[in-house]
Amino acid sequence: MTEPTLPRFASINLADGAIVDAAEVIVRRLSDMPASFHDQRAVQALLVSDPVLYRVYMPRQPGGSFGLYTATSVIEPGRVGDEYYMTKGHFHVNEGAPEVYLTLSGEGKLLMQTRDGRFEMQDMKPGVVNLIPGEWAHRTVNTGETRLVFLGVWPADAGHDYDSVYEQGFARLVLATADGPQVVPNPAYRGR
Numbered sequence: 001m002t003e004p005t006l007p008r009f010a011s012i013n014l015a016d017g018a019i020v021d022a023a024e025v026i027v028r029r030l031s032d033m034p035a036s037f038h039d040q041r042a043v044q045a046l047l048v049s050d051p052v053l054y055r056v057y058m059p060r061q062p063g064g065s066f067g068l069y070t071a072t073s074v075i076e077p078g079r080v081g082d083e084y085y086m087t088k089g090h091f092h093v094n095e096g097a098p099e100v101y102l103t104l105s106g107e108g109k110l111l112m113q114t115r116d117g118r119f120e121m122q123d124m125k126p127g128v129v130n131l132i133p134g135e136w137a138h139r140t141v142n143t144g145e146t147r148l149v150f151l152g153v154w155p156a157d158a159g160h161d162y163d164s165v166y167e168q169g170f171a172r173l174v175l176a177t178a179d180g181p182q183v184v185p186n187p188a189y190r191g192r
């Protein structure tokens, strides 16, 4: 008989979204995703300081042997030109692998799109659970004045396909205006 995988737990510092004693922290700066933003003059100007856009905290966990990954994502408030800070976004390599988000603090938008050109958007705010089916690329956008913090859970065999999103872009942009966040078609979108 093989040894059972041991139960674990993780603690989230609710003040900043960090997982206490994280095994890994992914830090994404503007220079990691300059082509994701529509205003390239604003990108060039901001690259001088190269701000941190978000961090992903992975707890100590058995990973593949457990079957699920867990992480908190913490997106800073801010904008590149008129476009809010956001994640790179990705498809799952395994399109049978869904994902669940629970927002803990802040406010934002979850953008989702399929390879055949469908687009959906959901609000993110504390207490909201977003259920993302396996075929949908997902990107999160911080539209608030504070950090957007959410917990994500996804199958260990999902895999991240960043290239498709990076090459095609997302079908919509979320822009800051005097009337608040506006969602507009992305003229540079190269998907279907």
Ligand code: M6P
Pocket: 028, 056, 071, 072, 073, 087, 088, 089, 090, 099, 138, 139, 151, 152, 154, 160
């Ligand atoms: C969530 C999950 C992670 C993802 C992270 C940041 O925590 O979806 O899998 O890595 O958000 O998003 P991205 O990988 O697109 O930068």
Ligand code: ZN
Pocket: 090, 091, 092, 099, 138, 154
């Ligand atoms: Zn995912």
